[in-house]
Every structure is written in C-alpha cells, then in structure tokens.
Amino acid sequence: xxxxxxxxxxxxxxxxxxxxxxxxxxxxxxxxxxxxxxxxxxxxxxxxxxxxxxxxxxxxxxxxxxxxxxxxxxxxxxxxxxxxxxxxxxxxxxxxxxxxxxxxxxxxxxxxxxxxxxxxxxxxxxxxxxxxxxxxxxxxxxxxxxxxxxxxxxxxxxxxxxxxxxxxxxxxxxxxxxxxxxxxxxxxxxxxxxxxxxxxxxxxxxxxxxxxxxxxxxxxxxxxxxxxxxxxxxxxxxxxxxxxxxxxxxxxxxxxxxxxxxxxxxxxxxxxxxxxxxxxxxxxxxxxxxxxxxxxxxxxxxxxxxxxxxxxxxxxxxxxxxxxxxxxxxxxxxxxxxxxxxxxxxxxxxxxxxxxxxxxxxxxxxxxxxxxxxxxxxxxxxxx
Numbered sequence: 001x002x003x004x005x006x007x008x009x010x011x012x013x014x015x016x017x018x019x020x021x022x023x024x025x026x027x028x029x030x031x032x033x034x035x036x037x038x039x040x041x042x043x044x045x046x047x048x049x050x051x052x053x054x055x056x057x058x059x060x061x062x063x064x065x066x067x068x069x070x071x072x073x074x075x076x077x078x079x080x081x082x083x084x085x086x087x088x089x090x091x092x093x094x095x096x097x098x099x100x101x102x103x104x105x106x107x108x109x110x111x112x113x114x115x116x117x118x119x120x121x122x123x124x125x126x127x128x129x130x131x132x133x134x135x136x137x138x139x140x141x142x143x144x145x146x147x148x149x150x151x152x153x154x155x156x157x158x159x160x161x162x163x164x165x166x167x168x169x170x171x172x173x174x175x176x177x178x179x180x181x182x183x184x185x186x187x188x189x190x191x192x193x194x195x196x197x198x199x200x201x202x203x204x205x206x207x208x209x210x211x212x213x214x215x216x217x218x219x220x221x222x223x224x225x226x227x228x229x230x231x232x233x234x235x236x237x238x239x240x241x242x243x244x245x246x247x248x249x250x251x252x253x254x255x256x257x258x259x260x261x262x263x264x265x266x267x268x269x270x271x272x273x274x275x276x277x278x279x280x281x282x283x284x285x286x287x288x289x290x291x292x293x294x295x296x297x298x299x300x301x302x303x304x305x306x307x308x309x310x311x312x313x314x315x316x317x318x319x320x321x322x323x324x325x326x327x328x329x330x331x332x333x334x335x336x337x338x339x340x341x342x343x344x345x346x347x348x349x350x351x352x353x354x355x356x357x358x359x360x361x362x363x364x365x366x367x368x369x370x371x372x373x374x375x376x377x378x379x380x381x382x383x384x
Contacts, residue, residue: 004331005146008324012139012146015317019136022291022309029294032302033069041069046202047076047299051194055202067206070131074205075193076303083279085300087261088307091285093185094254095311096134098357099318100126100181101247102364103141104215108173109240117148126212133306135313142321151328152371170239172222174246179222180215184208237372247361248354255355258285288312315356322360322367323347329370 028034039062044053053068076082077089107115107122121144129137188208191201262282264272272280289305297305323344330340343366351359 002151004324004327008320009143009146011320012143012317015139015313019139019313023133023136023306026291027302030296032299038066038069041065043072044068046193047072053202055206071202071205073303076300077307082300083276084284085304087258087285088304090254091258092307092311094251095315095355095357098247098251098361099138099314101177101243102318102361104173105240105243108169118145123212123216127210130209133310135310138314139317142317152332169223172219172226174243175222176215176219180218181211184211184214237368240368241365244361244365248358251358252354318360319356322363326363326367329367333370
C-alpha cells in the first residue's frame with residue numbers, strides 16, 4: 001500500500017473520530033439522546049402531533065423502543081413545519097442515495113478476489129449507517145475499502161481485472177437498486193403517517209433502514225434473469241458510466257432543490273412566510289454547528305444538526321476516497337499534471353452544481369476512463 005493510501009486512510013480515520021464526536025458524543029453531552037436513553041424510549045406519539053406510533057412488535061422491548069425513536073426522529077425531518085430539519089434531511093437523502101450507488105458499483109464492479117469481503121462490508125456497513133449514522137460508517141467503509149483492495153497496476157491484465165465484470169450483472173444491479181432502494185424510499189416519503197399496514201409511512205420508515213438487504217435480495221433474483229456473460233472492458237465502461245450518471249442525478253436532484261429553497265428568499269422575494277425565512281438561512285444550512293460546545297438546543301434543532309453532520313462527514317469521506325482512487329489511476333497512466341488539475345477543477349464545479357457525492361461519481365468516471373485509455377494504449381503497442 002503506497003503513501004497515497006496511507007495518507008488517505010489517516011485522514012479518513014480522523015474523519016471517523018469527528019463523526020463519532022459530532023453524531024454520538026454531542027447529543028450525549030447536551031442531553032437530547034444517547035444509546036442508553038434510546039433503549040428505554042417510551043414516547044409513542046409522533047412529535048408535535050396526536051398521531052400514535054404504530055409499529056409491529058419485534059418481541060424485544062429494546063428493539064421496539066429503538067424503532068419508535070427512529071420513527072419519531074425521521075418524522076421530525078419529514079414534518080415541513082420543522083424548516084431546518086426538513087431541509088437538512090432533503091439534502092442528505094440525495095447524498096446518501098448517490099453514495100450507495102457508488103459503493104455498490106465498487107463492490108460488484110470488479111472481479112478481484114477481495115471483492116467478496118468488500119461486498120459483505122458494503123452491505124453490512126450501509127445497514128449500520130442507516131441505524132447509527134451514515135456520516136460515521138461512510139468513512140469506515142472507505143477505510144475498509146482502501147485496506148482490503150490494491151491500487152491499480154501498470155500491467156494491462158491488472159487493469160482488465162479492475163474494469164471487467166459481467167455486464168449483465170451490472171444491469172441486474174440497476175434494477176435491484178430500483179426495487180430495493182428507490183421503491184422503499186418513495187413509499188417512506190409519500191405515504192401518510194397515520195395510515196396502517198403496508199400503506200403506513202411509519203412502517204416504511206423502519207423497513208427502509210434495511211434497504212441494503214432488499215437490494216441484495218433483488219440482485220440475486222435479477223441476476224438469474226440477466227445471466228453473467230462478460231464483455232470487453234472498453235464496452236463495460238458505458239454500463240458503469242450509466243450508473244455513475246444515475247449517482248450524479250440522485251445527488252443533483254436533492255442538491256438543487258435544497259439550494260433552491262435556500263436561495264428562495266433572494267430569488268422569490270415576498271413569496272415566503274416570515275416565520276419560515278430564519279430556517280432557510282444559507283449559513284445555518286452549510287456552516288456546521290460546533291459539536292464541541294455541548295450547547296443545549298431544542299429537539300427539532302438537534303435533529304437538524306445531526307443530519308447536517310451526517311451530510312458533512314459522509315460527503316467528505318466519499319470525496320476523499322474517490323480522489324484517492326482517481327490519483328492512483330493517474331499514477332499508472334502517466335497522465336499530464338495539467339490534466340489532473342483540470343479534472344479536480346471540474347469536479348469542484350460539479351460539487352457546487354450537483355453536490356459532493358456527484359463530484360465523487362465524476363472522479364470515478366475519470367478514474368475508469370484513465371485506466372481504460374492506458375489499457376487500450378497497451379493493446380495497441382502489443383498489436384504493433
């Protein structure tokens with residue numbers, strides 16, 4: 001493992017510590033919640049409503065209390081009366097979906113032997129992220145990936161391994177994401193909180209926490225239909241690129257809508273209620289609340305601050321990891337330095353327009369393109 005990877009792992013390790021302090025210790029210190037208080041959470045009404053929390057019993061009082069807390073927590077974000085929490089949740093959702101596509105592509109988009117471990121780590125850590133904070137477990141996943149995999153080699157056959165994967169399996173992955181991730185997310189967002197059974201928003205709020213399991217199961221089913229025929233690496237690039245584009249779009253949609261709401265006061269003067277405007281201040285949204293002060297805050301603000309740090313830590317982790325992947329591909333392709341600077345400049349622009357997760361997907365597209373160019377050049381030299 002080279003100096004670049006060691007450096008990236010060290011930075012990501014520091015980010016794990018920051019995430020732990022911002023997502024766990026902060027709320028223990030200010031008394032809003034902790035794992036101990038969540039285990040004995042007794043409230044069974046959605047915050048600021050008269051709607052009872054109705055969830056199927058798991059047979060474990062601790063689990064029932066935990067799921068009741070998670071339902072109340074997410075409802076605080078869904079409730080549009082909580083302007084800041086609602087906006088932070090909207091911003092995070094697109095980033096989470098975008099990162100998940102990237103992680104799945106990395107787990108299933110290589111034939112390296114280490115991919116078996118990465119597949120398990122990807123699904124397991126995503127579930128843990130949904131349960132305890134995606135901002136904590138995205139940097140953990142990035143560290144695991146960098147430690148468990150090797151950098152691309154200058155040898156052409158090694159680059160074939162990096163890029164080659166059954167095209168139809170990637171096709172199956174796209175459909176599995178649609179069924180296992182998109183559908184539960186839409187149901188969680190669109191259903192009514194006071195409905196019952198499978199029409200219940202509360203139920204799908206909890207079921208969606210386990211969307212990685214749905215994706216994995218759907219992938220096994222769709223894999224049977226699409227088979228496993230392999231294509232040359234250069235053809236597979238187009239398939240991978242399509243999924244990267246969906247990752248960019250997932251991030252962009254929620255990023256643009258969130259930024260549009262933040263800029264609404266300037267763009268649509270007079271359209272907003274006076275009580276809404278303070279929650280739409282761009283500084284409040286983008287400047288992280290200090291976690292080291294242990295400041296007391298209302299529950300709704302606490303949810304917003306948690307989601308803000310969730311977004312910051314997960315975004316930073318995926319960008320650092322993607323930048324490392326891109327720089328490693330550059331190292332084996334002898335690409336010009338000005339081209340590298342241009343690529344990072346372009347990724348910065350993508351981050352501004354479509355969000356940091358989209359910038360990470362853009363860098364991975366460039367990584368694949370760089371590896372493929374080197375591979376094709378090696379083939380051309382051999383043919384001569």
